[in-house]
Amino acid sequence: MTTQDNFHKYEELSTFLKGQGYNDTQIHQIISQVQEYEVDMRIDSIMDSIGNGQLDLEAVIGEALKRMEE
Secondary structure (H helix, E strand, O other): OOHHHHHHHOHHHHHHHHHOOOOHHHHHHHHHHHHHHHHHHHHHHHHHHHHOOOOOHHHHHHHHHHHHHO
């Protein structure tokens, strides 16, 4: 994801932080931290989905291996 993509994805947060008096360097660091939390939340969500049967891990594995053969 490019810096420009990040700006658009987090434009509202960036605007809010600017309004709170944070500088661009601080905003960049804050957004980087938010992105780390997002990744962790996605992983937790995926693992929860596998655990409760909403996501078929065997199907995901099969699809991934099938794509390797293409």
